[in-house]
Amino acid sequence: MGKTNLNKNVLDKNDKTRKLFVLSMFVPIILIEAVFFFGVNIQGLIMAFQKELPNGTTLFSFDNFIRIFTEGFEGSSAVFSEGIRNSLLFFGLSIFVMMPISVIVAYFLNKKIFGYKFFRIVLYLPNILPGIIIATIFRYVTAPDGAGVIASICYKYGWNWPNLFGDSRYAIWSLLFYSYWTGFGAGFLLYYTAMKRISPEIIESAELDGVKWYQEIVYIDIPLVWPTIAMTILTTLPTLLMSSGAVLLFTRGEYGTQTLAYWLFDQVRNRANMNYSAAVSLFFSFVTLPLMFISKWLMDRVPDTQY
Amino acid sequence: MKTKNFFRRKTTGQIIVYVIAFVVMLVQCLSLIFCLLWGFSSSLKTQEEFSLNSPLAFPQQWVFANYAEAFDMLEVRGFNFFGLICNSIWYAVGTPLIQITVSMIIAYVVIKYPSKFTKVYHAYVLVMMMINLSAGSAATYRFFAKLNLVDSPLFLVGKIGKTTFAYLIFCAAWRGVANDYMEAAKIDGANHWTIMFRVMIPQVIGTWGALFIMDFITWWNDYTSPMIYFPNWPTLATGLFEYESDMIMSVNMPVYFAGLMISMVPVIVLFMIFQDTIMDRISIGGIKG
Structure with a gap:
């Protein structure tokens, strides 16, 4: 198979074939990634500062950014005020409700609560089923006017069942509930996998010392799986203003359910206001930039745990 | 008991x-x-x-x-039910095939062939994971359109690259594979390419498989990206959504529900078969690594 050199380490940095290998594997991929990364972002910068004139030509302008404030925050629809509010609601739900629930669900599944195999499959089902299926069924189950399952039960007892997704009083809260219902324990898989790695001896030792179940979660499980939790928070934080629920599947942004993410999607889907939406994306990315560094700084304050 | x-x-x-x-x-x-x-x-x-x-x-x-009628009734933009399934297959198979494989290779080079450059690259990945400076879908669409990658399966060319999640999973996986395998293969006369493809990659093929299945499920269910980037090649998920949206007053709902039930069969079957593999292989380590 050719000449071999028993004294040459395969990771020897002076090995010329090693350099050739690294170049052949690494460089083409990095180049392609760079083309798309820089290409898309440069394209975005150009579009953000471009104003399209009626005759089809373009000129450099700050109009798109001015428009964010004149139309997005102060206009008749103030779509960004509503969008940011709703995005923060979805983000808050994700971090302050769904994540703790996921950790608790992971704890009980790890403890092999009765039926844990059944729960593990069913709770994860919304993550693997197409969103259109669950959303369509949910819409029909909760439909108003006797057409839906719940409405027909209510009507039997003389109760009214509201139009959850067609009434601005309920629509956003219904979307939040839907996100909670389909996301119940959705993140549990990561925490469950991490908790499985915790040595049973640690838990048994704690139990012998009289540690209660909530103390175990707070003082043992969470610290030991903190890298996983930190990773989840850190990767979720950039989506602070882009959090959204199933807006497209239920309300299309009407009835007070507009989110920034849906608005951007809608513009691109309809090929409308493309330059404006590029400016909006960039603007809100910069707005949330400080949060990223703060988040990383906070995460670094928590010591790593080895087990 | x-x-x-x-x-x-x-x-x-x-x-x-x-x-x-x-x-x-x-x-x-x-x-x-x-x-x-x-x-x-x-x-x-x-x-x-x-x-x-x-x-x-x-x-x-x-x-x-x-269920049989669903195959006849559900037609979107000239694609019947089989056509929608075919579009889902090339999108849901092609995307993870490219991204997971690229992530695996990049992570292999970074972990097993460390150098100043790979360390800088790894730090760059961790930083970019936090910084979400994005020009958004509008810029992505416009750029892809300039490269003629929209409204065609050539869209997959734009997917050549790693995903941060898979990259970090593979970094952890490669750290767990001993360099002894590489040494032994080198002694036997294998070159670096042989070592990677025939000795090392088989060590992490389980991780590759688990990530592929998870990503396949994600892309099978994705209905928004096809709407934006290749609207005239609707996938099953996109097609089901658009069919109901377009035909809202005249949809035969039981047949439509039959189409919905059919669309979930592949992902349920995959998950039921591989759920233990997925759950055993997926873990995220510390971000400081």
């Missing part, structure tokens, strides 16, 4: 908490199952039954023909 063992050494308070947790999770699971069963039940009704009878009523005749 199992129940007795489970509650052994548990205090009354713990038992109460476990029972409450069990009930809460059971209610959640039953509500999900009820909805799916209702959808299945609706798929077996006739249009008249669905429209006129109580939504709680069982099908009077189990019309399994709705």
